[in-house]
Every structure is written in C-alpha cells, then in structure tokens.
Amino acid sequence: MSFRAPQPRASRRGVGRLAAVSLIALLLIAAGGSGYLWWGAESDETLVSDAILHTVSRSDFVHQITERGEILSSAVTDIRSEVKSKNSPGLAILRVVEEGIQVKAGDFLVQLDSSALEEELTTQRIAVNTSEAFVVEARNVYETALIAQKEYVEGTYLQERQTIESEIFVAEENLNRAKEYYEYSKKMASKGYVNELQLQADKFAVEKSSKELEAAQTKLRVLDEFTKAKTVKQFESDVVIAEAKWEAEKNSLALEQQKLHEIEQQIANCTIVAPRDGTVKYAHENDRRGESDFIVEEGAMVRERQTILKMPDPASMQVEITVNESLVQYVRQGMPATILPVGLEGVELRGTVASVSQYAEPSGWRKANVKEYKATVKLTDTSPQVRAGMTASVSIQCARVPAAIQVPVQSVYAHGQQFYCFVFDRNNWVAKQVECGPTNDRFFVVKKGLEESERVALNPRRFLDFVNLPDLPPEEQQRAVPQHRSEEVAVAPKQEGQEQLAKQPEAGKPKSGG
Numbered sequence: 364m365s366f367r368a369p370q371p372r373a374s375r376r377g378v379g380r381l382a383a384v385s386l387i388a389l390l391l392i393a394a395g396g397s398g399y400l401w402w403g404a405e406s407d408e409t410l411v412s413d414a415i416l417h418t419v420s421r422s423d424f425v426h427q428i429t430e431r432g433e434i435l436s437s438a439v440t441d442i443r444s445e446v447k448s449k450n451s452p453g454l455a456i457l458r459v460v461e462e463g464i465q466v467k468a469g470d471f472l473v474q475l476d477s478s479a480l481e482e483e484l485t486t487q488r489i490a491v492n493t494s495e496a497f498v499v500e501a502r503n504v505y506e507t508a509l510i511a512q513k514e515y516v517e518g519t520y521l522q523e524r525q526t527i528e529s530e531i532f533v534a535e536e537n538l539n540r541a542k543e544y545y546e547y548s549k550k551m552a553s554k555g556y557v558n559e560l561q562l563q564a565d566k567f568a569v570e571k572s573s574k575e576l577e578a579a580q581t582k583l584r585v586l587d588e589f590t591k592a593k594t595v596k597q598f599e600s601d602v603v604i605a606e607a608k609w610e611a612e613k614n615s616l617a618l619e620q621q622k623l624h625e626i627e628q629q630i631a632n633c634t635i636v637a638p639r640d641g642t643v644k645y646a647h648e649n650d651r652r653g654e655s656d657f658i659v660e661e662g663a664m665v666r667e668r669q670t671i672l673k674m675p676d677p678a679s680m681q682v683e684i685t686v687n688e689s690l691v692q693y694v695r696q697g698m699p700a701t702i703l704p705v706g707l708e709g710v711e712l713r714g715t716v717a718s719v720s721q722y723a724e725p726s727g728w729r730k731a732n733v734k735e736y737k738a739t740v741k742l743t744d745t746s747p748q749v750r751a752g753m754t755a756s757v758s759i760q761c762a763r764v765p766a767a768i769q770v771p772v773q774s775v776y777a778h779g780q781q782f783y784c785f786v787f788d789r790n791n792w793v794a795k796q797v798e799c800g801p802t803n804d805r806f807f808v809v810k811k812g813l814e815e816s817e818r819v820a821l822n823p824r825r826f827l828d829f830v831n832l833p834d835l836p837p838e839e840q841q842r843a844v845p846q847h848r849s850e851e852v853a854v855a856p857k858q859e860g861q862e863q864l865a866k867q868p869e870a871g872k873p874k875s876g877g
Contacts, residue, residue: 415821416787417771419813424769426762426803428693432684434704434753436675437717437741440639441646444665445632446475453666454633459659460672462645466637473671477633480626487623494616501612505605512598520591527583534576541569641674644751675751680742681717682755685724685735693761694719700740705754712744716759762801768813769806775799776823778832779839784813785820785830792820794830 446454458474460466548565551557648657657663659671682702686694694716702712716738723734740757742749775797776783783794797812813819820826 413822413825414787416818417774417821419768419770419809419815419817419819421766421768421815424762424764424767424801424803424806424808425760426693426801427758427760428686428690429756429758430684430686431705431754431756432682432740434680434682434702434742434749434751434755436677436751437679437681437739438676439751440641440674440676441670442472442635442638442672442674443668443670444475444635446480446629446667448667451479453664453669456659456661456663456665456671459661460643462643462659464643466641466643466674468637468639470637471634472637472643473635475633475635475665477630480630480633484623484626484630487619487626491616491619491623494612494619498609498612498616501605501609505602505609508598508601508605512595512602515594515598516591520586520594523590524583524586527579527586531576531579531583534572534579538569538572538576541565541572545569635671637674639674641676642751644673644675646670646673673751677747677749677751678745680745680749680751682714682740682742682757684738684740684757686719686738688723688734688736691719691736691738694738694759695761699760701758701760702740702742703756703758704746704749705756707746707748707753710746710748712742712746712749714740714742714744714757717741762803764801764808767800768809768815770797770809770813770819771821772802772805772807774819774821774823775807779835781833783823783830783832784809785823785826786813787818787820792826792829794832 444454448454454475454477456473457476458471460470460472466472545562545565545568548557548562552559552562645659646657647659657669665671696716696719698716700714700716702714704710704712718739720737722736724737726733726735738759740759770784774784776785776794782797782799784797786793786795795812798810800808800810802808
C-alpha cells in the first residue's frame with residue numbers, strides 16, 4: 364500500500380513539474396522511443412517514502428524514576444568510642460566481634476587498648492592520696508585557728524585584764540597611802556617635826572602613785588578597746604584563711620577524685636558491650652574518591668566519638684538513593700515506590716518516599732558538573748532476606764494517568780509556545796495543536812488535540828513544508844531554528860503502533876512498464 368501526499372507549495376510544484384518533464388524527455392531520447400511512460404492520475408502529488416507513523420491509542424501512563432541505592436535501617440544504633448583521645452590519635456582495637464553475628468544486650472563487642480589509661484590511673488591514685496593528706500592538714504590548721512581564737516577571748520584576754528585590774532587596785536591602794544602619809548607629813552611639818560625635804564618626798568610619792576594608777580587604767584583601756592579588737596580580728600582572719608585553705612584542699616581532692624573516676628570510667632569504656640539485641644555491622648568509612656579511609660579491624664586506631672559498629676533495626680528499613688538534578692523535580696514525599704533487592708530473585712517490596720533533600724550532595728572532581736540529590740525511600744514491606752547494606756533498585760512512581768492518549772516524545776513538534784503533532788489523514792498532512800500533560804521521556808500524555816487511531820509522524824521535521832503552521836511573532840522567529848529539507852532525518856526505531864510508508868519512487872519520476 365502506498366500513500367500519497369500533496370505537494371507543499373505552488374512554486375515548488377511548478378519547479379517539480381519542469382524537472383519531471385525534462386527527465387521524461389531525457390528518458391525518451393535514451394530509450395529511442397521504445398517503451399512507454401506511466402503518469403499517474405495524481406501527477407500533481409508527491410509520494411512520501413520516509414514517513415514513520417505511530418498510531419495513537421489509549422493506555423495507562425506511568426512515569427517512573429528508577430535508581431539504585433543501599434538498603435539501610437532508619438533506626439540504627441551506632442556503637443562509638445567513648446574514650447577521650449587527649450591529644451592522641453586514638454586507641455587501638457585489641458579485639459572486635461565478628462561482623463554479621465547476632466548478639467544480645469550485654470554481649471561483648473569491642474576491646475580497646477587501655478594500657479596508657481592504666482598507667483594514668485596509678486599516677487592519679489597517688490595524686491588523690493596526696494590531696495587527702497593536704498585536706499587533713501588544712502582541717503587541722505582551721506581547727507587550731509578556732510581554738511586559738513577561743514583561747515584568747517575566753518582565756519588570754521581575761522587573764523591580761525585581770526592582771527591589769529590588779530595593777531590598778533595596787534596603784535589605787537598605793538595612791539591612798541601616799542596621800543594619807545603626805546597629809547600626815549604636812550601636819551608634822553607645821554609642828555616642826557618633818558623638814559621641807561621630807562615633805563617634798565612625800566608629795567612626790569603621791570604624784571608617783573597617781574601616775575602609776577593612770578598608767579594602769581590606760582593599759583586596761585588599751586586592752587579593752589584596741590588590743591582585744593586587733594587580736595580578735597587577727598584570729599578571725601586566721602580562721603577564715605584556714606577555712607578557705609581547707610575548702611580549697613577539699614575542692615582539689617574532689618577534682619582529683621573526679622579525675623580518678625573519669626579515668627576508671629574511661630578504662631571501663633574500653634570494653635564495649637551491646638546496648639540491645641541485634642546484628643553487628645562494621646562501620647567502615649570511605650573518602651570521596653571511594654577509597655577506604657577507616658577499616659574496622661584489630662590494630663586500627665579509633666578516635667574519640669568515632670563509630671566502630673552499627674546495629675541496624677531490621678523492622679525499620681529504608682533505601683538511600685541519589686536522583687539526578689533533571690529528575691528530582693518529579694520526586695515528592697509520599698510517592699509510592701517499588702524496591703527490588705539485588706540478588707534476591709522474586710522479592711519485590713513496596714515503599715514510599717520519606718524525604719527529598721533540598722540541597723545537592725557534595726561531588727568530587729570526577730562529577731564536578733553532575734548534581735545529585737539524596738532521597739530516602741522507606742520500606743512498608745519487610746522480608747527476613749533483606750539485610751542492611753544490600754543494593755536495591757528503586758522505582759518511584761511519579762505520575763499515573765489511566766487510559767490516557769499517549770504519543771512518543773519525538774512526534775511532538777514545538778512551534779513557538781505551542782505543540783503540534785503532524786497527522787497523516789487521507790493522503791494529507793495536518794498539523795494539529797495538542798495540549799501535552801506529563802511525560803516520562805518516552806511518551807507524552809495528550810490532554811487535548813488527538814483522537815484514537817490517528818497516525819502521527821515520528822519525524823515531524825521532515826514534513827514541515829507539507830503543513831500549515833501559524834506565523835510566529837518576530838521575537839520568537841529570532842529564537843527559532845531554521846529547518847531545511849536537505850538536512851538528514853533521523854529515523855527512530857519502530858515502536859508499538861508504528862508503521863512506515865512503503866518506499867515509492869519520488870514524485871515527478873516516470874514509472875516505466877514493459
């Protein structure tokens with residue numbers, strides 16, 4: 364069956380006829396008049412021999428994005444080193460449990476080297492004992508200061524005051540006697556029994572006794588008002604200082620004891636046991652180039668807070684994938700997904716998209732121009748065969764349109780802001796404007812513009828001269844890419860519902876018969 368199509372324009376039709384007439388004349392001369400020419404009834408039409416057609420039909424449209432990722436547990440217990448590094452590269456692993464075994468809570472997992480901590484523990488115990496001795500000494504000094512203060516207030520001060528009071532009593536008695544004797548001497552001097560020199564001596568004795576009494580009284584006042592206050596302040600200061608030193612020594616002892624406890628705890632942390640039941644998985648680390656940066660094995664150095672083992676929870680598994688930047692726009696949280704673990708034949712699990720990162724993942728120099736976004740797919744099904752670390756193929760269903768009219772993406776021609784499909788109908792090409800819906804890079808969903816059983820060209824650029832398209836505005840004409848009839852036409856592979864027009868001689872060529 365051959366299909367014929369009308370010629371594009373009148374000008375080209377005339378040129379084609381002229382070329383056909385010339386070619387016929389040449390063939391007549393070459394044939395010497397023998398034979399005959401076939402000229403079809405449709406001599407003004409051009410047969411198209413390289414049209415690839417697709418028959419429009421309805422079917423369920425599914426847009427899926429398939430990526431590979433690693434199955435992980437969303438509830439993973441990280442087993443880390445809780446031992447402080449203290450300006451060291453870390454501690455060496457002496458023993459480690461085998462990977463993949465099942466353990467129960469309290470079972471042994473990892474033994475780290477604690478020899479340096481054991482030496483530090485001995486030194487710290489000596490420091491604690493020394494600090495305890497300082498505390499005892501400071502306490503004794505404090506208690507001695509309290510006793511000395513009480514001794515002065517209740518003993519030494521009273522004793523000194525009593526002594527001074529005794530001196531005052533004696534001075535008063537001496538003064539009274541000196542006064543009486545002086546009065547007696549004056550009476551005797553008036554009678555001529557005591558001379559003037561003796562009288563002056565008795566008067567001097569009175570003044571002397573008066574001075575001694577004043578001195579004793581001043582001494583008592585100084586003791587009460589100054590010496591006592593100064594001495595009490597000194598003793599109170601000694602008590603406060605001794606108490607402060609005692610508190611300081613107690614604090615130092617507490618710090619030394621705390622340090623001792625920390626060292627003992629660090630030594631205990633060198634032996635790591637399982638916090639719960641689960642499966643052991645080594646926490647190997649790789650750098651950005653994919654090379655091993657840390658391998659869990661005996662002798663490996665472990666820094667502080669570094670993860671050594673992982674214990675995934677098999678009841679809550681997920682798959683981490685990376686989606687190319689050209690496809691991440693179609694992935695949304697909550698979309699259904701199908702998970703096929705690699706190596707498990709017949710195992711198909713369901714899941715949903717749990718999260719999609721808003722930022723691209725860091726890339727190395729090998730993928731400097733490739734941006735990928737991390738997405739997490741949570742498994743809603745479980746299987747005892749699925750283990751953490753397995754590779755899985757994840758197909759995310761981004762869109763689904765039941766019974767949708769679909770056409771291959773190569774059959775849609777963009778003309779300005781509109782889309783067209785070139786329909787071959789009754790030996791004519793018709794450009795139909797279509798409204799496109801979602802696409803999966805293979806098919807477009809056509810919301811409006813096409814009907815079932817219509818045949819569209821999969822190489823529409825080849826037939827631009829056979830259809831009428833609206834003129835573009837000047838600004839869009841500048842952006843448009845010019846098309847030429849002479850350019851090569853890429854022939855797409857045949858798909859379901861496609862057919863190719865039978866190859867016929869080009870229009871204008873005579874068809875000879877015998």
